Amino acid sequence: MKKLSLIILSLLLISLVSAQNTRPNIVIIYVDDLGYGDLSCYGATEVQTPNVDKLANGGVKFTDGHCSAATCTPSRYSLLTGRYAFRKDAAVLPGDAPLLISADRPTLPGMLKQNGYRTAVIGKWHLGLGNGDVDWNGKVAPGPLEIGFDYSYLIPSTGDRVPSVMLENHHVVGLDPEDPIKINYKKKVGNDPTGIENPELLRYPSDTFHGKTIVNGVSRIGYMSGGNSARFRDETVPYQMLNKARLFIDESQEEPFFLYFAFHDIHVPRLPDAPFIGATNMGVRGDAIVQMDYITGELINHLEKRGLSENTIIVFSSDNGPVLDDGYSDEAVELLGKHKPAGPFRGNKYSAYEAGTRVPTIVYWPGTLEAKESDALVTHTDLYASFAELIGHQLNETEAPDSEAMWSTFAGESKKGREFLLEESVTLSLRHGNYKYIHPTKKNPSWIKVEKNIESGTSIEPQLFDLSKDIGEKVNIAAKNKKLVKKLQKEIERIQNNEVTR
Template sequence: MPEISRRTFGGLLGGGAVTAVAASAAAPAEAAEHPFQARTSASRTGRPNFLVILGDDLGWADLSSYGAPHIRTPHLDRLARQGVRFTDAYSGSATCSPTRFSLYTGRYPGRTAGGLAEPIANRTQGLDPRHPTLASLLKKTGYATALIGKWHCGWLPDYSPTRSGWDEFFGNHGGVLEYFSKLGQLGDHDLYEGDAEYEDLRYYTTVLTERAVEYVGRRHTAPWLLNLNFTTPHWPWLAEGDAETGAEIAARIRAAKSQAEISTALNHYDGGSVAKYTEMVESLDAAVGEVLEALRRSGQEENTVVLFASDNGGERWSYLWPLSGEKFVLQEGGIRVPTIVRWPARIDGRQVSHEPVFTPDWTATLLELAGARPDPAYPLDGTSLAGYLLRGERLAERDLFWRVRANRALRRGDWKYYQDADGDDHLYDLGADLREQADLATDRPELLAELKASWERIAAGLLPYPS
């Protein structure tokens, strides 16, 4: 295999794994095959900063660079052109908090009791503060750590980012909140700075953006990790000009007499539209653009790894074509998510990867790039992509595994084993059938049995769901 430079990743991996992005990056079809050339010189860089940005319920094709015909996301499209756009990237689960568990711990959600909730919905559940996290492991090696935005891994008094390795926290503990009043899914105020309530009645995306801009613009004396977790475009479907509608939703929440009524008010079943959802996604894109511009102004852009992804697939108004399914299920629409990584100092831009990867891989990758080690008592389930990204090393074929109460799934290469809510087993060749419509279970019974057995072996090592 020819030498591949520090800045060139995967161009000679074979199997069409990586392609260069065409000048526009306006749609996946515009990518063209391109053989990368090795480089012989490389400048050294210190340990990178990490800016990890999550959208909330953002569907796989909701960005114009992923094919959305009606949504314009110029800032995220530019980020994709400057780095690597992953076409076969997955979330750790099909809902919010389990995926966040998998990102923070680098492990399957089912390794921990809090990760069994789909999603967390009460104060008794959460991420055990004794469990090592991406933040706590980086902190041990000298990183400054901050989380801005949605935590969704437990409420005070027992759970909080500041109890799990983050030096700073500004955001909401729960899974959803009204964008103006900041009333959350338990019916109370859910905006905090550290462990103290904080009041700001402006549109939440705007508030989080300002905080993130301030953080990246600081005069840092150590490398840093910033988890920036937007709630956009999660319901209730409200844009910046919808304060009046937000006030109506807040009034319903305050008047609610049960958790079900609170959830109904927040879900805003009678609201939303494709146009409103488009407005929200485009506001997310603008917010990311502001943060990236602040990073550029700070002089830290070159040696900052930016990772952008969604916590799970989209729902209701999301553009998911050609995928089947949506949030909550393990069909492709529920777990395949837009994912972009950029590191100007070490990775060339205008690249597309078709390598199957999922959330726990990024935890392992960031730890390796920082020179941090996982806790041997809590082995990771993800595979570091550092060698793949930096040196063009092949990733060994492996199984990507998902388990939720209603579904099960496992991907190996292009093959996917899927069991639906009725307990029926399916087998799909995603290379030929991205939409999961041609069930090959009866044509390839041996392969189906093999993948199912692999799923069972992994599942046997996880905690059982409480009855």
């Protein structure tokens, strides 16, 4: 009898393990500053992206897919928490900011880990680290490991901010304890040359904001001294990320895994490796797109070589719209030619106009999802609840409060998108069908135009556009549609005042 009980228990355990292993792996490939028109599968003609095109041609390609915000930190916050970033007052963080996501906040990796997934983040982080007093020479915590990730390999903030090092789990990679790191965002530390003081040492000029400590021939935001053996070379970072992703995949084949692969490309400073220089006629920005496509292809190839592709969902997208001159004079503007980074849409990164958040969005699951194009209105904020729905996880009352379960839409089985979709920039905007409403501001943020030469999209008056007739958001019809404006304004107020939306 005892032997029979052991056999039954063994069969139950085998059944449980088997059930866990049938859950699909999930890979989110998150590109930085990639615009709607930056891929050949979305209409680009001056650059070719065959590996991303493979995903688009074999999966569900969305034409009305959105990140949650027109800048990086807020989008990443919403993606990982299913919560709008304005609730946290999240903005683009400095390089020494504390961890933005509190350890008690439910997260997408935490939810998946709870359901048997092994989880990793590899690439750009930019969500803060520590509690405001990081010791870069010791244990850097709290960080990704405290909010649901089993493994992390990171650019701590972003490539144009110090410290210019890689962080693996809690420690800086390759650090010499005899050459400790010092970071300061207010005053100079050490004797390292800066872009402001030594412009002759730069590969290309920068503005004063990006003109502090020079690393790898490029000046950065903030001051850094020490850590010379740990400082990264921008050109090799994509390969390092790819190798770490391959290792994570190889070590996770016996259980379902979640990989958040966050590119630094095509964010500034743009320093593609030698094989990609001259791949386009658009200079380093175009060449960085080709490099991103290559790394994406290598990641897909590795999944295929390991026989994992048919049990792996890949979501490919971008954290915000495109930007050309973002602090460095790298000829992105001068060499643009006929290329349209935002496609047919108005605005760019930072902007309340549609190009600020409408980005390439592809869901690929070979053997399961049919290849198709979808015009459903979708947002990254809903990936949390949608993956929970897919694996049978019941969200609690306060978990992912702004995320809606829409797996059938992401899978291309339904055409039903969001009824209302919030877009965050320097103001809040709302999509409702083909209508786009931009909430008025008390004053226009002039720095976006002055410093970035980008239209902010804001006005002291309400703005309403009918995108079915006016894709370029040129004709404000708010004055003629006061009833609709009032409805959309009321919905924004409801969202602002009600965190739990399910």
